[in-house]
Amino acid sequence: xxxxxxxxxxxxxxxxxxxxxxxxxxxxxxxxxxxxxxxxxxxxxxxxxxxxxxxxxxxxxxxxxxxxxxxxxxxxxxxxxxxxxxxxxxxxxxxxxxxx
Numbered sequence: 569x570x571x572x573x574x575x576x577x578x579x580x581x582x583x584x585x586x587x588x589x590x591x592x593x594x595x596x597x598x599x600x601x602x603x604x605x606x607x608x609x610x611x612x613x614x615x616x617x618x619x620x621x622x623x624x625x626x627x628x629x630x631x632x633x634x635x636x637x638x639x640x641x642x643x644x645x646x647x648x649x650x651x652x653x654x655x656x657x658x659x660x661x662x663x664x665x666x667x668x
């Protein structure tokens with residue numbers, strides 16, 4: 569297990585100090601950069617005022633995108649699994665009727 573270090577990230581022109589392991593530095597910097605970009609986009613739209621509201625909207629947008637992507641991915645496999653189960657049920661029914 570790696571020792572924790574503190575790194576600085578800048579989000580919407582404010583510096584934040586975050587503790588994480590060395591292995592997590594790049595991921596954390598990428599996440600902060602992504603969040604910063606989303607928050608700047610929301611701020612520049614002019615429709616939402618206040619750091620807390622901008623942060624909540626960015627969080628909601630990112631979460632929505634993540635859940636939609638997960639649903640899309642799982643929907644494909646779920647649909648595929650449903651088809652396999654339906655075929656399995658048809659085979660079981662046909663085999664049980666054939667053996668009678």
